[in-house]
Amino acid sequence: MAREPAALAATDGRVPGRRGRATRQRLLDATADLLEGTPWRSIKVIDIARRAGTSPATFYQYFENVEQAILVLAEELTEGAGELAALVEGNWSPEAAWDTAQAVVQQFMDYWEANRAVFRVVELATEEGDLRFRGLRVRALNAVTEALAEVVSGTPSARSVTSSRTRIRHESPAGTDPMAVAATLVSMLAHVAAHRYGFEFWGIRTHSLVESQARLLLWAVTGTTPPS
């Protein structure tokens, strides 16, 4: 599955050379810039072209439409997700669990923050029923969700020591279907991260949000409350 070449191919099927790739990249950069400060549905091809110092017709040589250009930008999201999943699969032993929970929440919010503009579009497009964005969203969050499901389904103390390959269904504090629990938790993380500034404006400090999310996460995984 050679996705990279396919993604790079111009709309007429030819593979661009050096100059073409540079132009394509300028168009992508311009798109990313505009994304920071504009509702994406009102980003016009002509705006992107102007900012990239080229013409609309050139844009159409590399992308079908604005949406597809953003999709290319969003592909990068899937990279950071793996890192996050690794963190989730970290140490949930009684001594370390609280730190792990906090770190997961913090890193999730950082991850979201670093890609805020793009994430926003992914959310919007997914909710509007766009299947390509939905697929991308699944790919980006699925790694985290599945890691979380696995952690949730294992007995906390046992999991941190033994291999989790033994898929014995333990009763987790938060429910019986680990994927449902994980999906619920990821929903919480995603939505809070997305609305973080709204909450802040509303007088709720980000620090408090991290804490309450971490507590819920900790409890869902280990059934315990933080020390002290």
Next chain:
Amino acid sequence: MAREPAALAATDGRVPGRRGRATRQRLLDATADLLEGTPWRSIKVIDIARRAGTSPATFYQYFENVEQAILVLAEELTEGAGELAALVEGNWSPEAAWDTAQAVVQQFMDYWEANRAVFRVVELATEEGDLRFRGLRVRALNAVTEALAEVVSGTPSARSVTSSRTRIRHESPAGTDPMAVAATLVSMLAHVAAHRYGFEFWGIRTHSLVESQARLLLWAVTGTTPPS
């Protein structure tokens, strides 16, 4: 604050008569219909006008743009929220808490479901930074969030009996700032409700989602797990 008349006023400031109001309503109905099956940003004034059997110019006599028409539709959301808040403030005594938690989650999802199309727009527009929609969203969810915050901040057993006016800060299981905890929980509810079909497609049953959310909610409020 006479908001209703202001909302009804035509764009030129005059208050419409009987015929005018009927036309306005036809335009609103047409908008609601289109909303069900179309990404809202691609709903054209001309579509609404055609479906309402009138002309675009007439549309502009009653609404500034499509957005504002949808905003009027969304005003109705705030009605259902009060009901939900009342349910949240219900009985959290040890015997009833689990039932209450489940009922809250279920009703939240029903509420969302009943207004899915409109809620979707509210979410999208809010995330795009539209202040009018954000305000409306706050109004719709704030009642629930504050009710939840109050329930969370009170000692569960005491709260169900005494007045919660005594605002003593109890340590709640899920965190120290009740509003942060409530906001986190409402985020969870909203996001899961919004992505319900996505999860279902992904093999996660709605029933399981209700359960895991209810468990988290129960724990955040009472610090307990459901009976049996």
Next chain:
DNA sequence: CCCGGATCTGACGACCCGTCAGCTCGAAGC
């Protein structure tokens, strides 16, 4: 039956879309 205000609409300039055919550019070969 007529009148006046409420309501509606045809028509218009402005703008963006997406697509050609044809032009420009740059580097490889001599």
Next chain:
DNA sequence: GCTTCGAGCTGACGGGTCGTCAGATCCGGG
């Protein structure tokens, strides 16, 4: 340094929506 040729770029166009008038139409009261 010059020519050549194909990759890459763009001007210009038909098609469509937007938002706004001025004027036509409707309707109830006199």
